[in-house]
Amino acid sequence: MDRSSKNRLTERLLPQFPGEGLFDRVARSVCRAGCLPRKELYEAWEVARRVRRRFRGGRVIDLACGHGLLAHLLLLLDDSSPVALGIDRRIPASAARLAETLEDAWPRLSGRVRLIQAELETIPLERGDLVVSVHACGGLTDLVLERAMAAGVRVAVLPCCHDLHRADTGGLQGWLDGSLAMDIMRAGRLRAGGYRVMTQQIPDDITPKNRLLMAEPEAAAHEDVEKQD
Numbered sequence: 001m002d003r004s005s006k007n008r009l010t011e012r013l014l015p016q017f018p019g020e021g022l023f024d025r026v027a028r029s030v031c032r033a034g035c036l037p038r039k040e041l042y043e044a045w046e047v048a049r050r051v052r053r054r055f056r057g058g059r060v061i062d063l064a065c066g067h068g069l070l071a072h073l074l075l076l077l078d079d080s081s082p083v084a085l086g087i088d089r090r091i092p093a094s095a096a097r098l099a100e101t102l103e104d105a106w107p108r109l110s111g112r113v114r115l116i117q118a119e120l121e122t123i124p125l126e127r128g129d130l131v132v133s134v135h136a137c138g139g140l141t142d143l144v145l146e147r148a149m150a151a152g153v154r155v156a157v158l159p160c161c162h163d164l165h166r167a168d169t170g171g172l173q174g175w176l177d178g179s180l181a182m183d184i185m186r187a188g189r190l191r192a193g194g195y196r197v198m199t200q201q202i203p204d205d206i207t208p209k210n211r212l213l214m215a216e217p218e219a220a221a222h223e224d225v226e227k228q229d
Helices: 011-016 022-033 038-054 069-077 095-105 139-151 178-192 218-228
Strands: 060-063 084-088 113-117 130-137 154-160 195-201 211-217
Touching (some): 038 211, 069 113, 069 130, 095 113
Parallel strands (some): 060 130
16 A cells, blocks of 8 residues: 555445454545545655554643644544644645544543644643644744744644745755754754754655654753652
8 A cells, every 4th residue: 555645535445454453444434534634644644653552641732733633543543642732834624534533432522622723832832742743844843843832832744845945954965965954953953942852753654755854842851750769
């Protein structure tokens, strides 16, 4: 199966996901909803798994959320998060169908994921939030990072559509691909802002824009270590 396909998942593809593990169950729900490209399912799943290995709990804030699949997945993978907000400048009409299908399969999600059509700057962030964004185009990724840093909350982004004409590449383009230089500078800004930075990649057969940047305030990281001790 081509995991990078932009073709919509539909009920015709249900036999491709016969297992009883969480991923196959989610995939069957997405097929029944019939509104998401295959690529978006795999992107959201791979990001959600990696984020939840690092960050548990907290209110989930999915900025530039699209259909809101990532917000739902983060609650399924960690039920200690009470709610998730999915924010986008335009929420697709079919997002409601996806939410309904997922809630039918997992009634505990009912009422806990809110999709809000609004500018990304308008939603107040709170201490303990987990801010996430998958493929917020161009400068939207920088807006997500800026908002998270201003509030001092945990953040995870999978950047895309790097606008190199407006980008801060730190003069590194003589050594590095421009988009990589741009993401390195993003990581540097987080470190300079008192964040502990973690970098990973999701599989590149899903998307070549596969660099996952995660960060948390150093103070929060130290608190977690002290709790473990």
